[in-house]
Amino acid sequence: xxxxxxxxxxxxxxxxxxxxxxxxxxxxxxxxxxxxxxxxxxxxxxxxxxxxxxxxxxxxxxxxxxxxxxxxxxxxxxxxxxxxxxxxxxxxxxxxxxxxxxxxxxxxxxx
Amino acid sequence: xxxxxxxxxxxxxxxxxxxxxxxxxxxxxxxxxxxxxxxxxxxxxxxxxxxxxxxxxxxxxxxxxxxxxxxxxxxxxxxxxxxxxxxxxxxxxxxxxxxxxxxxxxxxxxxx
Numbered sequence: 547x548x549x550x551x552x553x554x555x556x557x558x559x560x561x562x563x564x565x566x567x568x569x570x571x572x573x574x575x576x577x578x579x580x581x582x583x584x585x586x587x588x589x590x591x592x593x594x595x596x597x598x599x600x601x602x603x604x605x606x607x608x609x610x611x612x613x614x615x616x617x618x619x620x621x622x623x624x625x626x627x628x629x630x631x632x633x634x635x636x637x638x639x640x641x642x643x644x645x646x647x648x649x650x651x652x653x654x655x656x657x
Numbered sequence: 658x659x660x661x662x663x664x665x666x667x668x669x670x671x672x673x674x675x676x677x678x679x680x681x682x683x684x685x686x687x688x689x690x691x692x693x694x695x696x697x698x699x700x701x702x703x704x705x706x707x708x709x710x711x712x713x714x715x716x717x718x719x720x721x722x723x724x725x726x727x728x729x730x731x732x733x734x735x736x737x738x739x740x741x742x743x744x745x746x747x748x749x750x751x752x753x754x755x756x757x758x759x760x761x762x763x764x765x766x767x768x769x
Contacts, residue, residue: 554697577756588661588747588760589700634699638756644690644715645758649699 552635552648558655564625566651568618568635575637578611579645580620583632592620592633622653630655660684661761663748669767670738678733678764680748688751689731690758691715691723693744700747706731738768 549571558564570578576597581589595602595609595618602609608621622629635648664679680689690705692715702715706725720742722734735742748761 579756581760586763588762589749589758590760591757594756644702644705647692647700649697 550648552651558625564622566620570637574639576640577638579636581634663761680731682750686750690749691733692747740768743768
């Protein structure tokens with residue numbers, strides 16, 4: 547079945563850029579998402595990219611998609627302590643009723 | 658998390674007890690989902706419902722039952738709770754054909 551992989555932990559300094567990586571196996575994935583989960587809260591959609599795109603930028607967030615390698619990344623520019631959270635990568639195929647989530651990357655931002 | 662409510666927020670059960678987790682939405686979306694989240698294991702889908710009156714098993718359905726009696730509510734029932742069901746449970750909703758899932762705030766369940 548579908549699988550989505552992420553590294554579990556990432557540490558960054560305030561002001562640096564952070565890059566969170568994700569790989570997926572389903573070549574029919576059409577929608578790829580990044581969610582953010584703050585402590586004690588549910589998941590919040592940060593951004594998404596369609597499979598016919600290579601890049602999407604939204605303020606401090608840049609999503610890069612390499613369809614050939616099935617690799618997705620989320621770059622957070624000028625990382626702030628408020629960016630400390632768990633970031634989930636997810637994918638969905640066009641006819642699937644559900645998304646497949648990665649295990650989440652815990653980003654810790656130090657002053 | 659506006660639009661998706663979950664009750665209760667916290668619950669402690671003894672092994673063998675039963676309970677129902679409630680999820681309600683006010684966004685008129687067709688699809689509703691129940692996930693569990695465990696440390697280092699991400700989100701795992703328990704059950705989902707593409708529309709009122711239909712339900713389908715997800716990745717980890719054993720030990721759970723669901724009910725989608727109307728468009729607004731989707732409940733998750735544990736008939737005989739086990740310590741392995743200690744987890745944080747999230748409900749989510751999505752429009753038909755839409756791409757974004759909206760998550761509830763979660764229910765933190767401990768089974769002793």
